[in-house]
Amino acid sequence: MTSNDATRQALIVRGGWDGHQPVETTDSMIPFLERNGFAVRVEESTAIYADADYLATVDLILQVNTMSTIEKDEFAGLQAAVLNGTGMAGWHGGIADSYRNNADYLHMIGGQFAHHAGKDPAERTGEQSDNYIPYTVHISELGKTHPITQGIDDFDLVTEQYWVLSDEYNDVLATTTQSVRPWDAWNRPVTAPAIWTRQWGKGRIFVSAPGHRLEIIENPNVRTIIERGLLWAAR
Template sequence: MTIERRALVVRGGWAGHEPVKATELFIPYLRERGFAVQVADSPAPYADAGLMARTDLVVQCVTMATIAPEEVAGLVAAVAAGTGLAGWHGGIADSYRASADYLQLVGGQFAAHAARCGPAERTGDQSDNYVRHRITLTPAAAGHPVTAGLADFDLDTEQYWVLTDDLNDVLATTTTAVRPWAPWQRPVTAPAVWTRQWGRGRVFVATPGHTVEVLEEPTVRTIVERGLLWASR
């Protein structure tokens, strides 16, 4: 008898990242690969130890927002015990800013996305932060299931500058250029795709994914789909 794997999709937070539309891109993919999918609109299920023990993969798409101590403790414990955690962009790398335990689990935190033009030229629209940039695969990417066979690629969207640590296995990076109006004086390279082992669990993060259109870009979508499968128990 085939036993289904179980995925928990947690979505919400800032509406600009279209958490429902974005996750709906990948729910059919998971079901086609044998996952029973449960959807939640808050991190409340993380506090349910029984549910989390039965969950093989958490797909999180919650930008900013808050998380209760018992919820983050449940998520951390579940991942350490073998539940996978995966996500993209602000849905995983800009979640629960006030929780140090969550930030340590994920291994990277959004810090900024540099504007494409000087202050006097900005309109206040999200597109002020859309810049043409390259996602550069690392040497480790060639042999990793998430990125094998892929090549460097360019995007015109938000470019995440993230704060991170060296427990991550970095599969791709992106370099934020110097801007004449900005306070940094040299290019800054940050991870764009990484994996992380936490106890018996796996964590996958891709920073591209600001809009559904970015997630539909073929290489981004391939990386996310592979990352979901890689992270799963």
């Protein structure tokens, strides 16, 4: 999947848990990337990250790979590429819950999925939808002027609401607040990043916590933010 007149290289690495529709969601972004001058390569494995010579030519990595593992040489290659200026972007568990076996990956990305609140236990059926709840994505003061989120107002979703463990090095463009319900363990509202960026060495990182399935990727606000985020992150 390449375009002959492309001037930049994009690598899509996808896989992991099928519930996040890694193929469908990334396929939906390929035409956008090609229209914006990227030749797109798709890999179904992290093995490509160990190819240092190839990775040095990549301007953007789009990763959607949930609850997987990464080998030491693969992460070393990925880390070196980002440090040297390759952009990295992704959404939901495909970037924020990818490799629980590698603390350095978490350090680089800047946020780790910890929880998604569920419906009232009496309403649960054992399906993914048990964790689909209504919530608002609040654009931060920084987000109001950042090229990724500028001009986008707060918006509502009904999907998984990620509780993200993060640090102050992130540039947070949007947040979401977990409310307190009678069946929850926490006893006050908790605000977590929903959209953030991170400068890592010479590389730019973009993360959207919303993006559980294709219908969320196709939400107009989420889609606009992700498309802008891909272009922003690219070398």
